Amino acid sequence: MLRSIEKQRNILDFTLSSLWRRRGKNLALVVVYTLVVFSLGSVMFFTQALKNEAAIILRGSPEIIVQKLVAGRHELIPVAYAQKIMAIRGVESVKDRVWGYYFDPIGRANYTLMVPEGMELKDNEIIVGAGISRVRQVFRGNAMLLRTFDGRPISLFIKGVLSPESELLSSDLMLISATGFRRLFGVSPHDATDLTVKVLNKKEIPTITAKIVDALPDTRAITRDEILRTYDAVFDWRGGIMIAILAGAVLAFLIFAWDKAAGLSAEEKREIGILKAIGWETTDVLQMKFWEGIVVSLSSFFIGVILAYFHIFFASATLFAPVLKGWSTLYPDFRLTPFISGYQIAILFFFTVLPYTVATIIPAWRAATIDPDVVMRY
Amino acid sequence: MIQLQNIRKVFNEGRPNEYIALHDLSLTIAAHQVTALTGPSGSGKTTLLSLLGCMARPTAGRIVLQGREITSLPERFLTDIRRKTFGFIFQQFNLLGGISVIENVMLPAYPLGEPFSTLKQQALGLLELFNLAHKAAAKVEWLSGGEAQRTAIARALVNHPEVIIADEPTAHLDTRLSREFMDIMGDFKAQGKTILIASHDPLVHESPVVDRVVRMRDGRIIDSGAI
Amino acid sequence: MRKSDGFWLFIGSGMLLLTAILIQAHFVARADLPGLLQKAAVAKNLGLTDLCLSTEARYTRHLSQSDWHAAFQSHPLALDHFPSGSVLAPPGTLKKSHAQID
Numbered sequence: 020m021l022r023s024i025e026k027q028r029n030i031l032d033f034t035l036s037s038l039w040r041r042r043g044k045n046l047a048l049v050v051v052y053t054l055v056v057f058s059l060g061s062v063m064f065f066t067q068a069l070k071n072e073a074a075i076i077l078r079g080s081p082e083i084i085v086q087k088l089v090a091g092r093h094e095l096i097p098v099a100y101a102q103k104i105m106a107i108r109g110v111e112s113v114k115d116r117v118w119g120y121y122f123d124p125i126g127r128a129n130y131t132l133m134v135p136e137g138m139e140l141k142d143n144e145i146i147v148g149a150g151i152s153r154v155r156q157v158f159r160g161n162a163m164l165l166r167t168f169d170g171r172p173i174s175l176f177i178k179g180v181l182s183p184e185s186e187l188l189s190s191d192l193m194l195i196s197a198t199g200f201r202r203l204f205g206v207s208p209h210d211a212t213d214l215t216v217k218v219l220n221k222k223e224i225p226t227i228t229a230k231i232v233d234a235l236p237d238t239r240a241i242t243r244d245e246i247l248r249t250y251d252a253v254f255d256w257r258g259g260i261m262i263a264i265l266a267g268a269v270l271a272f273l274i275f276a277w278d279k280a281a282g283l284s285a286e287e288k289r290e291i292g293i294l295k296a297i298g299w300e301t302t303d304v305l306q307m308k309f310w311e312g313i314v315v316s317l318s319s320f321f322i323g324v325i326l327a328y329f330h331i332f333f334a335s336a337t338l339f340a341p342v343l344k345g346w347s348t349l350y351p352d353f354r355l356t357p358f359i360s361g362y363q364i365a366i367l368f369f370f371t372v373l374p375y376t377v378a379t380i381i382p383a384w385r386a387a388t389i390d391p392d393v394v395m396r397y
Numbered sequence: 398m399i400q401l402q403n404i405r406k407v408f409n410e411g412r413p414n415e416y417i418a419l420h421d422l423s424l425t426i427a428a429h430q431v432t433a434l435t436g437p438s439g440s441g442k443t444t445l446l447s448l449l450g451c452m453a454r455p456t457a458g459r460i461v462l463q464g465r466e467i468t469s470l471p472e473r474f475l476t477d478i479r480r481k482t483f484g485f486i487f488q489q490f491n492l493l494g495g496i497s498v499i500e501n502v503m504l505p506a507y508p509l510g511e512p513f514s515t516l517k518q519q520a521l522g523l524l525e526l527f528n529l530a531h532k533a534a535a536k537v538e539w540l541s542g543g544e545a546q547r548t549a550i551a552r553a554l555v556n557h558p559e560v561i562i563a564d565e566p567t568a569h570l571d572t573r574l575s576r577e578f579m580d581i582m583g584d585f586k587a588q589g590k591t592i593l594i595a596s597h598d599p600l601v602h603e604s605p606v607v608d609r610v611v612r613m614r615d616g617r618i619i620d621s622g623a624i
Numbered sequence: 625m626r627k628s629d630g631f632w633l634f635i636g637s638g639m640l641l642l643t644a645i646l647i648q649a650h651f652v653a654r655a656d657l658p659g660l661l662q663k664a665a666v667a668k669n670l671g672l673t674d675l676c677l678s679t680e681a682r683y684t685r686h687l688s689q690s691d692w693h694a695a696f697q698s699h700p701l702a703l704d705h706f707p708s709g710s711v712l713a714p715p716g717t718l719k720k721s722h723a724q725i726d
Contacts, residue, residue: 024510026507029511030507036496036627076664077667078664079664189676356653
């Protein structure tokens, strides 16, 4: 037993010497593979963390939201519809919600405007999210110039800025009074963006939702459960597009690794021949190849995973900013809560270390079975 | 010590480039002696050496090593026997480039699982024997011809073999170094080792150290030089 | 020190670091919980339904509120926002016209 440990240590020694001999190429290999692990790890950590945060934060979303649809589009809903909904048994309350988007040509970003419930705001007062404050460089006491729906300029004073801790939720929010909103967008007091419904018994939500849609056939209802499931699915499925792209990268890399190992250069073949000639068996040579694979992939694994962790949880996933930001200038400066598990690390391990090691050993099989006397003939 | 019985070795059998290296050859190598194989190139010396040293299997015939038949042993056992019994010095030295001298010497013993420190001490001892201890950490590319050869000899000794096999050892050496080589072989003989040398260099097979000269031609022994 | 020992040292410290990270993550997650619950309270008070991840378009900003038409923006031939549109999917529930009843 001790002998076999010593043997592996010896073989590993030689493997490291051997890798160091062509250190340029091998270091490049490690760098590339680290990048692959880093990308995969970053995506995994990011999506998992967001999923978990969404699940907690959005727990308090409205139970049912009723939207009106016209020709398949979300349109303003008449406030009067609320009465029909109140008539349904089991409904506790119906409130009209007023919110919308404003494109700011100066900041070149979209803001989400909302009329908050239970907050006292004067008609020309707003509270902005930290992202807006950052993009427009406006702070408490400053004024912001917006343009109303009929082209008139309107000055709004910033009563406060929402906390940076809540950026993931509120970065682009602009809270405004109902009057202010209607003045800005020209929305009549008879209309609202949507209606939120509160029910007495949570278990009744699906039934009541069905009744609402029955009573108001031109509407569509979204339940809290669907909101939460949206976020569960968002990063699972299409986030899988990211994974698909990365899987392509990993595959390409594996093909490269296989090709490198299979088409062993004449020099490498000669060296294996020498090893065989001086007394190494085929299995010894293969063990050396195994260690070669392990050294590269394990190093890349650790560096990549650790870097990915720091990227997502200490650097706000800045490398993903261009993907999510697109043309917009506004990107929340958030700190995600680390929800990572040993399970994720294990998955990363099996998808990176295992394939690479296998891709290094298997093609070397042929070269490893060289007859020891070959090297004598040349 | 080593017996070859009716050995036949064919390369690329059945194919258009079929080549018969050894024809129905029988030979017995005595222990504790220096046997030289000589003959022009293509006579089969190298092939015979590789068969004697259990590096290859014959196409037909039997090989008996120290009373034990080894012709059809599986690779693992054969390699094990070869490792423990034979030390090879190749014509081209075949040292691994980019690696230090001492690591080259230790390499054949790596798979045996010897503790590293013991192995290192042994290797250093061997290098000292050949006045190479000061070059232990040097890369083999920086060695002179003579130093490289002595490294190759040291490597052949690291597993304490009973038999030393050398293939054209003086091919890249001048007269002085060639004589030095034969002196070293003489020392080994005095220590009780068996030596096999293949060479067409008269400096080798006419050396007083050599006990027996086997002449070959076209894959056959034309003079077994038996005493 | 042998080369292989050096390698094991490297891997060992990697494993240590990784374990430290996992432990730290655990504690940070616990410490963050009050903050998260506070954010949940903010979300509840304001009636928020989505995280602010991408402000490019309606359907990337309010994922859960997207209607069938949202992805087409102004007209059916409008281009999808890339890459946020590919990464942030419309809710799977859009395929159903009403909530499940069961």
